Structures are given as C-alpha cells and as structure tokens.
Amino acid sequence: MAAAIETRKLTKTYKSRLHGLINVVQDLDLTVEEGEIFGFLGPNGAGKTTTIKMLLGIIYPTGGEGFVLGKEIGDMDVHRIISYLPERPYYYEHMTGLEILRFYGALFGIKDEALFNQLLERVNLAADKSKTISQFSKGMQQRIGLAQSLLNDPKLLFLDEPTGGLDPIAHIEIRDLILKFRDEGRTVFISSHELSEVERICDRVAIINKGIIVSQGKLDDLLSGGRIEIIADDVSKEIADQIKGTADATVSFHEGRLIVDMSDEQDPNSVVDSIRSTKGRIISLTPRRKRLEDLFIETVRDDDASKKKPAAVAAEAGGAQ
C-alpha cells in the first residue's frame, strides 16, 4: 500500500525576537498509510497545527520534504482530493449552512445542489438550513466544517482537533462520522489531545513533543504491555502473601477484598488456583490495556526530562535578532 502522507526530516524554524531561532517542527519523519485513521498527538504548542499547515502548503517548510498522496506538498492537483478542517474554525458569519457549502463548492467548481443538501443531511444540519453561521452553536459549526470537508469526496482528510470544545454527545457524533470516513476508504489524519477519543478510533498514532516525534506506531503495539487485575473475596492473609511471593504483582486488600494487579505477561491461572485452593471466591478478572493517556504522559514526561531546554538552536545558528 502506498503511503498517504510521507515526510522526511520536515522542519519548520521560526525566528523569534526573544529566543532566536526556534524549531517548531524538527526533522519530522512521518508515514501515514492509505485508509487508516492516524492520530497526531502532542501537548499544546507541540507543533501539530504547524505540521498540518505545512502538509497543506499553507506555510512553507524551512527544511526537509513531504509528500501527500504521492505528490510533493503544495501541489494543486492534490488539493482537489484532500480536505482540511482547521482547529477552532470560523466561517463567514453572514452565510447559512447551505451558502457555506455553495461557497466552498465553488472553490472546486462544484455546483451540485443535491450534493449540498445531502451533505447537510449527513451532518444533521438539514433542519437548520436557513440559520446563519452566527446563529450556529459550536457543535453545529464543527459539523458544517465536516460537511464542507466532504464536498470534494476527499481521499485524505486533515482534521485539526475536530472535537475541541464540544460536548460529549457532539463528540460521539463526530467520532461516528470519522469512523464512517474510514469505512468509506478515506485516510484520516487527526490532530488531537483528547486521548480517549483517539484511542477509540485511531489505527496508528505519532506523539510529538516540542516539534520532535517521540513515539510512533500501531496503537495496539504501543499499548501492549498491559495489566491484569484480579479481585477476590474470602482470601486469607497467608494466601495473599503467597501470591505476592510467587507472582510479580501488587497485592492489596480493599474492604476485605483482595486485589491483585499483575503484568499480563504472567499467567493469571496460578494466582487463580491459589485463591481457589482455600475456598476463595474470584469476583473478577479484568485485562487492562495500557491506556493511551498513560503512554502519552509517560513519553512526553520522559522526553521533557531528557531535555532541559526546548529545541532552541539559536546559539549554533547565530541568527538571533
């Protein structure tokens, strides 16, 4: 399968009066396969939006190269088959949802009224057709944004924090829409820091911190090394100590119940056997995948700790103003 997005050492350096040259994005090597939902994660200011804007040709990289759907970034032909939902988007306030779609449609040369209505339907805005954007709620604005991003039936969508500032119901709506995009064979590139969201829908993720990728891979692989939790009743202190002795596990009592938390690389059967040998009662055995949030915080924190300073290269470049 060809890569939908590929970057090699993509770099964006800004000059800042205070800090000299700052690498907002540095030597980014990214590969997004066709047909997957790719999560681009990072804390505030990590360089997510900057990367997306570079991939769209809205701002120009200062180093490296990038390819979108096989063409070098900035290629206008590619713009016909991709789309972009900016973070906190804004649309011309005096227009209605339908007019917005007409406007963006015209930018592609599309004037298919049936398509516009169908898209409004799809994002649940058909009933609000005559409202202007100024009367839209945040969720409605985000949905008209998604409708707008589907006008050209894109192969690849860039969604910059698509659920930012939305309520839980709107979250679910948007999430379902995004999952459908994948079912339709589109590639989706999502930047986000809403990790539970990303965890539910993404196939692969990259974590970026201070402009540098600190982790990249299949979500399943990154989150492997999970844990198993066993809860049991009527277990004596001796058995608990015995379990603690054999398995590499943390063992504790909570309201008379035994709680064993062990790595999923060990066999839980032996623990279960020990508990049952003295008429102990197993209440639950739950495998717990590592959560994306844990991974994210771990990686970002480790990365921050290993670097005292952000990626400032002022001294060596000597280009400070």
Place this chain on the structure above:
Amino acid sequence: MRPIMAIATTTVGEAIRRRVLLIILFIGVLLLSIIPSLSVLTARSEQSTMISTMYAVLRGTSALIAIILTIYMIPNEIERRTIYTILSKPVMRWQFLVGKFMGAVLALGLMIVLMSSVMVLLFYIFQQPSPERLLEVARQPFFYFLEMMLLAAVCIFFSTFTTPLVNFFLSIGIWGVGTVLSPLYSSIASNSGASPIMQSVAKFVTGAMPAFSNYDVKNPIINPGQVIENEQKYFIYIVLYAILYSAGLLVAGMVIFDKREV
C-alpha cells in the same frame, strides 16, 4: 475563474454588512442630503458651489470606505483562519488576492452607485438642470469609482506586508499626495524656473505615484474656463491608467503574498 468569482461575491456579502462601512456610508448620504439646504441658507444657490461640495463629500466618503474596507481584508482572513480553509482547496494565492480585490471593487461600486444616485437626485430636485448638465454631473462618480479602484489596489498591495494601522496611514498619505500634491508637483515639474532637484523630485512624484487627481475631471460647471481638449482621449487614458496601475500593484502584491507566511 469560478473560485475568484466565489471569493469576490462572498467579499461583497461581507463588506455590505460591515457596520463601520455602513456608518460611513450613512454619514456620507446624510452630508449629501444637507448640502442643498445649506446653499439655501447661505443664499448661494449657484450650481457650482453645490455640485463641488457634493463631489467633495462623495469623493472623501468613498476614499474612506475604500481604505477601511481593504486594509482589514487580508489580515482578517488570516486572523479568523478563513483563509486556511480556502487555501486548502484548489485555490492559488493569487486567485485569492484577485478575488478579494474584485470583491472590494464591486462593493465600492455598489456604495458609490448608492451615494451618487442620492446626489444626482438631489441635484435634479434642487437645480432642475438641463438633461446635458445632469448627465455631466452624473458622469463624475464613475471617475471616482476608478479612483477608488486604484486606491483599493494600493491598500491591498500594502496589506500583503503591513499591519492595518500602518497601511491606513500609508494609503491616506499616498492618496493625499496623489490628490493634493500631485497637481502642485506637476506644475513644478513643468516650471522651467524651478531648481533641477525640485524638478526631478516633482517628476518622480507625478510619474510614479498614482495620479488620483486625474479622476477629478475638470468640469465646465465648476471650472468654466478649463476645457479638456480631447475629452474622449482623456477618458480612455484615465480608464486605462486605473486598470493598468491597479493590475501592476496586484501583481506586486501577489509576488509578496505568495512568499509570505499566513
């Protein structure tokens, strides 16, 4: 062409809803409407006073609208991030800039048509001029429209690399030079008695700065003595001048805008 037209019409839609512009427009129309009663009051109902005052109001209001409309156009698009969705579509930056310019020109045209209709109507009611005279009066706003197109091009050119505030003063300055100083300098340039340095400065100003003063066409009502020898030729010249000068500014703006971070 379709993207450009879509951007232009959307720009018009926005422009005619901008409160500041509507207020200026309203004040302009208000001033125009009180001019006839002023001349009644001063008992100077001569056509020339009335019409030259009206022209001045129309021109000043239009220029203010042209500047305020255009200096925020590009910066606002960037600030509100609307430009990102537009540029992520198959729209080149130059198309965006041309669309914005055309929208500004269209909006200016609409507003000038509105003000000049009021003006011509009032002139007709209060002066009962002959049809030829009325036509002469009604013709001038078209030249102001060309002037404002040129001014809009100046502002849009500056807006590709300056902030609105700087742009405001730059554009007002250039318009001032082009309307007030330019005629003065052109007389210096042609005055053989002036020092050579003065003459070359004057030549630069008259040659390189947009000659806005050309669009205040000498009107037989106001300046009975001054007659343009070959009117037709003169009009063709100032129309072409406005179009070519604006196009030049736009091309320069495109080059700058294309390299710029948005």
